[in-house]
Amino acid sequence: MRDIVIIGHKAKTNGDFSLNDLPGSAGRMDILCRCVSSALFLSFGMRRDVNVHLLLLGDPDPGKIVRFEGLHLRYLNPDERSSGSLINKALLKEVTEHDVRSTPGVWIRRGNLKSLLSEFEGRALLYLREDGEEIRELAREIRDPVFILGDHTGVTEEEEAQLLEAGAKIISVGPISLHSNHCITLIHNELDRAESERGESPGKVNCGDEE
Amino acid sequence: MRDIVIIGHKAKTNGDFSLNDLPGSAGRMDILCRCVSSALFLSFGMRRDVNVHLLLLGDPDPGKIVRFEGLHLRYLNPDERSSGSLINKALLKEVTEHDVRSTPGVWIRRGNLKSLLSEFEGRALLYLREDGEEIRELAREIRDPVFILGDHTGVTEEEEAQLLEAGAKIISVGPISLHSNHCITLIHNELDRAESERGESPGKVNCGDEE
Numbered sequence: 001m002r003d004i005v006i007i008g009h010k011a012k013t014n015g016d017f018s019l020n021d022l023p024g025s026a027g028r029m030d031i032l033c034r035c036v037s038s039a040l041f042l043s044f045g046m047r048r049d050v051n052v053h054l055l056l057l058g059d060p061d062p063g064k065i066v067r068f069e070g071l072h073l074r075y076l077n078p079d080e081r082s083s084g085s086l087i088n089k090a091l092l093k094e095v096t097e098h099d100v101r102s103t104p105g106v107w108i109r110r111g112n113l114k115s116l117l118s119e120f121e122g123r124a125l126l127y128l129r130e131d132g133e134e135i136r137e138l139a140r141e142i143r144d145p146v147f148i149l150g151d152h153t154g155v156t157e158e159e160e161a162q163l164l165e166a167g168a169k170i171i172s173v174g175p176i177s178l179h180s181n182h183c184i185t186l187i188h189n190e191l192d193r194a195e196s197e198r199g200e201s202p203g204k205v206n207c208g209d210e211e
Numbered sequence: 212m213r214d215i216v217i218i219g220h221k222a223k224t225n226g227d228f229s230l231n232d233l234p235g236s237a238g239r240m241d242i243l244c245r246c247v248s249s250a251l252f253l254s255f256g257m258r259r260d261v262n263v264h265l266l267l268l269g270d271p272d273p274g275k276i277v278r279f280e281g282l283h284l285r286y287l288n289p290d291e292r293s294s295g296s297l298i299n300k301a302l303l304k305e306v307t308e309h310d311v312r313s314t315p316g317v318w319i320r321r322g323n324l325k326s327l328l329s330e331f332e333g334r335a336l337l338y339l340r341e342d343g344e345e346i347r348e349l350a351r352e353i354r355d356p357v358f359i360l361g362d363h364t365g366v367t368e369e370e371e372a373q374l375l376e377a378g379a380k381i382i383s384v385g386p387i388s389l390h391s392n393h394c395i396t397l398i399h400n401e402l403d404r405a406e407s408e409r410g411e412s413p414g415k416v417n418c419g420d421e422e
Contacts, residue, residue: 020231023288023290030291034245034248038393042387042388042389043387043389044388078245078390079233079241079245080241080290080291080292173400174404175403176253176407176414177254178253178396179252179253182252182396185396185397186396192387193386195386196386196387
């Protein structure tokens, strides 16, 4: 399983935004939409072994987590508006500390970075920063990873401290600073290559139960 | 310089489409919009050494080429709607065999794959197909490349024959089939790494004249 966390510091936390203006009225929700698409789409189908966790920290009700589960996901197309629409639907739900299902494969609950990280105990946390360790040196050893990425504002000092305290390793995907969705594509490619070398089938779940 | 050609077999060839429905009414224009964004954006700025050529082959007037020049480009944001809007503006122009400038860094003219390829004579043509030669084996030798990618329908037999006749090499970016915009991100990363190893500055033009 690959889990990918993206922190949206400005991302709107109610459903009161226009799909025609994801960058503006929705608080750079376009960034998160592109991340969802990069994380989940293969050319002919979906990465069923991936979960995406969008940590929404913008106004008016910061601290909501929308989760896309590749295994159960339906009604998602690769365009930004499609993921924006599913996020919007999730934000229209009554939200508590417990998961509420919005559409198939999309869940929402209250939470923050700390509560989210506590769910990944025992897993390999990998936090992306330009000066991190080169992913190509590590890819073959990575198993069952959780990747954490910031948005256009990066990751705050406080968040970074929480990540390091939780045992996250800092990694990098190349010589120049890239958008988060591009980083996700590069991460997947490294892991796909490593899995393929091991004779596994990248993008598929291991249980053989895929629809 | 890196040139990237994307063939949009269904992409609408007049400006009569809605930015609210890039996948539908605009003939999967969303694919081309994501390619433009992947080709041109760095985290903090634009790849000034990249040109993108969108070959639009859909109704009602197939055979138009919209070119984005990284060096001169303005008014482009990374979201799909932004590139969709610049493509739309270009398609509202009176189009001839000769370049017409639409907005800064965006040009449009009539053309087809053959006329486009003839402009790249002497350059290294690299055509992406799943079973091609591994880009990692080649990246260090690639100079001044032109990459050619299909859309969701791939590349037709006729187009492939034209590409091979023009001397294109077939390359691949990994073990599984990916969306065109994801392939572009992977191509850039390979070339960025190779340029960085050579002590060059990826994403920058060599003339030192960048704004």
